[in-house]
Amino acid sequence: MKIKNSMAALALGAALIMGTAFAGSKFTGNGSVVVTRNADGSGTASGYLGHVYNAPTTLEFIACQKSNFGIYCQAKSEANVHVACSSNSAFLANGVGSLSADARLTFKWDAAGKCTNIQVAHSSEFQDKQG
Amino acid sequence: MASRQWLMPAATGLTGLVAGFLMGGHTGESPSTGDASPHVVVYPRADSTSTQLPASGPVTLDDLRRVVREELAALPAAGAVRGGHDVESAVAEPTPEQDFAADQARAVLGSALSRRSWTDADRDALAPQFAAMSPAQREEWLQQYVQAVNQGRLVPESELPPF
Numbered sequence: 001m002k003i004k005n006s007m008a009a010l011a012l013g014a015a016l017i018m019g020t021a022f023a024g025s026k027f028t029g030n031g032s033v034v035v036t037r038n039a040d041g042s043g044t045a046s047g048y049l050g051h052v053y054n055a056p057t058t059l060e061f062i063a064c065q066k067s068n069f070g071i072y073c074q075a076k077s078e079a080n081v082h083v084a085c086s087s088n089s090a091f092l093a094n095g096v097g098s099l100s101a102d103a104r105l106t107f108k109w110d111a112a113g114k115c116t117n118i119q120v121a122h123s124s125e126f127q128d129k130q131g
Numbered sequence: 132m133a134s135r136q137w138l139m140p141a142a143t144g145l146t147g148l149v150a151g152f153l154m155g156g157h158t159g160e161s162p163s164t165g166d167a168s169p170h171v172v173v174y175p176r177a178d179s180t181s182t183q184l185p186a187s188g189p190v191t192l193d194d195l196r197r198v199v200r201e202e203l204a205a206l207p208a209a210g211a212v213r214g215g216h217d218v219e220s221a222v223a224e225p226t227p228e229q230d231f232a233a234d235q236a237r238a239v240l241g242s243a244l245s246r247r248s249w250t251d252a253d254r255d256a257l258a259p260q261f262a263a264m265s266p267a268q269r270e271e272w273l274q275q276y277v278q279a280v281n282q283g284r285l286v287p288e289s290e291l292p293p294f
Contacts, residue, residue, distance in 0.1 A: 041281060061290055069261070069269060072292045074280075082287055084280045086273040088266070113277030 027051070027125040031104075033060040035077045041111035045075035045083050050102035050127035062105050064118065066096045073107040073115055085109030085116075092118050102128045225265045232263035236272050244279060249287045254294070261294040269294075 031051020037043040047062035062075040071093050074084035085107060095118035099105060104126060108117040225233070239256045243249045261269060276293055279285035
């Protein structure tokens with residue numbers, strides 16, 4: 001019986017080690033919302049949706065939505081800097097439509113507050129939302 | 132200049148349509164060899180069972196040129212009325228109801244700016260006005276709202292969009 005238990009423990013340990021070894025590359029940053037505001041009123045916001053959701057932070061979020069009124073993106077950093085942009089661009093709306101729950105989202109805006117660029121990245125390196 | 136950009140694709144498409152229409156009735160034509168002028172001849176498909184000869188001669192490039200010239204001449208001048216609406220005045224003037232809604236929406240934003248806070252109550256007050264505004268008015272309102280947020284003059288108290 002003891003031998004059986006030892007064998008089982010060994011097998012489990014080996015499986016865990018192998019699982020770790022072959023789990024794949026991971027994103028090693030904290031994924032927090034980063035807001036950059038330029039002097040002319042333009043700027044950039046970026047964040048990893050899964051990482052932000054799983055983080056112990058309380059203020060930060062980043063989001064985009066599209067509706068019949070166009071698209072609207074907004075982000076708030078943990079430093080409580082809130083930014084937003086809007087656009088009627090169907091091209092950018094396609095980008096918002098491709099957003100998934102665990103993507104990296106980056107949006108840029110011009111001095112007038114118009115969204116000028118939306119990047120949606122999906123990667124196995126990114127965390128999924130937990131819980 | 133920009134208003135004439137549609138002319139070239141329109142002419143190209145029209146040429147194709149006219150050529151296709153004229154050639155469509157000429158399957159089964161034998162290639163002509165004795166005519167010095169260039170012309171277009173359509174050979175029958177390999178699986179065609181038609182043995183009828185066309186009622187008229189082959190379609191020449193001169194025929195195509197003439198048809199295209201006639202069709203282009205029949206088109207309205209660039210920048211003129213298209214589809215019954217003047218292109219230059221395609222953006223309709225807002226109605227009095229839209230103007231009223233825009234005034235109300237501006238008042239909601241003005242009140243929020245004075246408090247430096249955008250609340251759910253503001254959002255509720257805006258919703259019917261926002262829906263009633265013209266697209267251009269909505270865009271203008273959103274621009275003012277977004278600029279105020281980005282400049283820190285307005286702090287959204289909610290994670291919901293303003294409309």
